[in-house]
Amino acid sequence: MSLKTELSHHEGEITPLESPDRFLTAEEKFPHINRSKLLRKCDLHIIPMLAVLYLMSFLDRGNIGNARIEGIIEDLNLTGTQFNWSITVFFFTYCVFEVPSNMLLKHIRPSIYLPSIMVLWGIVMTLMGIVNNYAGLIACRVLLGVFEAGLFPGVTYYLTMWYCRSDMQYRQAMFFTAAGLAGAFSGLLAFGIGKMRGTAGLNGWQWIFILEGIATVVVAVFAYWALYDFPENAKFLTQDEREFLQYSLEYDGYDRDLAAKGASSNQPVGRDNSNDKEFVWQAFKDVQSWLGALAMILIVVPLYSLYFFTPIIVNSMGHSVAKSQLLSAPPALVGAIANVFQAYFSDKTGKRFPFLMANFSLGLVGYSLCIAYGVKRIWITYAGCCIVNLGMQPCFICFISWISVNVSGPYKRAIAMAIVIGLGNMGGAIASNVYRAPDAPAFKQGHTIAMSMVAAGMAIVIGMYLGYGFVNRRKTKNMLSGKYDHLTGAELARMGDRSPFFIYRT
Known part of the structure; x- marks a missing residue:
C-alpha cells in the first residue's frame, strides 16, 4: 500500500487522499468551517461540566484539612500520625486504580462511566460524615481513592479525543482550574457549614462531609445527561463540524513542513485507533x-501539601x-487564575518548557x-x-499537557497518561506527611x-527538554536520509510518537 493514503477515523479503514499531490490541512479540506468558532462551541458544551466534576472531586478529597480544624481529631480520638494516615491511604488506592480505570474507559462511554x-x-x-472511629475513617478514605481514581486521567484522555495538541493546555487548564477553585471554595464552604455545628447533634466536620457528599451525587446525576461522548456522535455538532474535528485529530501528529523537506513529502500519517494490547506495552516501555511519573x-508533593495543610498552617499563625x-x-x-492565563499563552506560543521553568522558579521563591x-x-x-500556588498550580497542568501532546495513539496515550498521573499522585501520599503537628x-x-x-522536579524537566530536542534532531536526520521511505502509512501510524513525522513539542 502506498504511503499516499489517508487513515479514516474508523478502525482499520484506509481511503485514498482526495488529492494525491499534497496533504490538505483540516482548514483547507473544510474551508467553510471557522476553527475558532468551532472550538468555542466545543468549549461551551464540554468544559463547564468537566470542571464541575473535578471541582467536586478535589473538594471531596481535600476537605479533610478543613475538617481537622472543625474538630475531627478530638471527636474520633485520633492520636499521633493517625490524621496524616487518613490522608495518605487515599492515594494508595487512587494510584493503583488509575491505569485499570483508563483501560475500562476505552470500552465504556464517558457519559456513563464518569458520572x-x-x-x-x-x-x-456522605457516609464519612457519620463515622465514629479511626477505622471507619480509614475505610471511607480507601474507598474514596478507588472511586475517584478514574476521573482525572479519564478526563485528561477524554480531552485528547476532542482537541488537538495546540489547543490542549488551555482546555486542560480550564478543567483543572476547578482544583484551585475547590481550594478556595473549600475554605469558604467550611466557614459557612461550620456554623451548623450542633444541628441534629452533629459537629461541623460531619456536616462538611455530608453536605458536600450529597452535592456530589446531585451533580453526578445531572452529568449523565450533560456529558457528551466523542465528536462523531455529538448532537450539538453538524456533520461537517464532526468531520473537521475527526480529520484534525487524525493528522494532529503529522508535521507537513518536515515531510515537505524529504523524499516522502506527501505521506499523510494518521493515527491507529485500535485497542491492540501492543499499545499498552508501548506505553509501559x-x-x-x-x-513523567517521577x-x-x-x-504533586508541594501542590497537595499546601492544598491539604494551608488551613492548618494559617491556623498555626494564631488566627481563629x-x-x-x-x-x-x-x-x-x-x-487558579494564574493557571488559566498561563495555559492561554502557552497554547498561543506552542511552548511548555519556558513556562515550566518560570513555575518552578516561583515555587522556589515562595x-x-x-x-x-x-x-x-x-x-x-x-x-x-500564595507565590508557591502561583507557580505550582499552573506547573501541574502545564506538565500534564506537555506529556499528553507528546504521546501519540489514543490507546497508548490513555495508558501512558494513567501511568504518569497514577504514579505521580503517589506524591499525594508523601504530601500528606510533609507537614507534621x-x-x-x-x-x-x-x-x-x-x-x-x-x-528536583525542575532538574528532571530540563533533562526531558534536552532529550526531546535530541530525538527531534535524530528523527529529522533519519527522515531526510530516506530511512523510512519503505514504510506504509498504516505502519507509520502504528509507530505513534515514534514516527519520524511526529515532532515532540517543547
Whole structure:
C-alpha cells in the first residue's frame, strides 16, 4: 500500500487522499468551517461540566484539612500520625486504580462511566460524615481513592479525543482550574457549614462531609445527561463540524513542513485507533511514562501539601478557626487564575518548557520566603504560600499537557497518561506527611522538603527538554536520509510518537 493514503477515523479503514499531490490541512479540506468558532462551541458544551466534576472531586478529597480544624481529631480520638494516615491511604488506592480505570474507559462511554464513579464516591463522602472511629475513617478514605481514581486521567484522555495538541493546555487548564477553585471554595464552604455545628447533634466536620457528599451525587446525576461522548456522535455538532474535528485529530501528529523537506513529502500519517494490547506495552516501555511519573510526583508533593495543610498552617499563625477557613481561600484562588492565563499563552506560543521553568522558579521563591520568615512575619509567609500556588498550580497542568501532546495513539496515550498521573499522585501520599503537628507553627521542615521536591522536579524537566530536542534532531536526520521511505502509512501510524513525522513539542 502506498504511503499516499489517508487513515479514516474508523478502525482499520484506509481511503485514498482526495488529492494525491499534497496533504490538505483540516482548514483547507473544510474551508467553510471557522476553527475558532468551532472550538468555542466545543468549549461551551464540554468544559463547564468537566470542571464541575473535578471541582467536586478535589473538594471531596481535600476537605479533610478543613475538617481537622472543625474538630475531627478530638471527636474520633485520633492520636499521633493517625490524621496524616487518613490522608495518605487515599492515594494508595487512587494510584493503583488509575491505569485499570483508563483501560475500562476505552470500552465504556464517558457519559456513563464518569458520572457512575462520581455517584459512588459521593455516597462514600456522605457516609464519612457519620463515622465514629479511626477505622471507619480509614475505610471511607480507601474507598474514596478507588472511586475517584478514574476521573482525572479519564478526563485528561477524554480531552485528547476532542482537541488537538495546540489547543490542549488551555482546555486542560480550564478543567483543572476547578482544583484551585475547590481550594478556595473549600475554605469558604467550611466557614459557612461550620456554623451548623450542633444541628441534629452533629459537629461541623460531619456536616462538611455530608453536605458536600450529597452535592456530589446531585451533580453526578445531572452529568449523565450533560456529558457528551466523542465528536462523531455529538448532537450539538453538524456533520461537517464532526468531520473537521475527526480529520484534525487524525493528522494532529503529522508535521507537513518536515515531510515537505524529504523524499516522502506527501505521506499523510494518521493515527491507529485500535485497542491492540501492543499499545499498552508501548506505553509501559516508553521512557516518557516513567520520567513523567517521577516528575509528576515531585510536582504533586508541594501542590497537595499546601492544598491539604494551608488551613492548618494559617491556623498555626494564631488566627481563629473561622478566619483560618477564610484565609485558606486566596492562595488557591491566585493559583487558579494564574493557571488559566498561563495555559492561554502557552497554547498561543506552542511552548511548555519556558513556562515550566518560570513555575518552578516561583515555587522556589515562595518556599524560600516561608522558610526564612516562618512565624516571625506571618504575612510574608502567607505571601510565600500564595507565590508557591502561583507557580505550582499552573506547573501541574502545564506538565500534564506537555506529556499528553507528546504521546501519540489514543490507546497508548490513555495508558501512558494513567501511568504518569497514577504514579505521580503517589506524591499525594508523601504530601500528606510533609507537614507534621510537632513542626508547628513554623513548619520549617515541611517547607524545606517541599522546596527540595520543586528543585528536583525542575532538574528532571530540563533533562526531558534536552532529550526531546535530541530525538527531534535524530528523527529529522533519519527522515531526510530516506530511512523510512519503505514504510506504509498504516505502519507509520502504528509507530505513534515514534514516527519520524511526529515532532515532540517543547
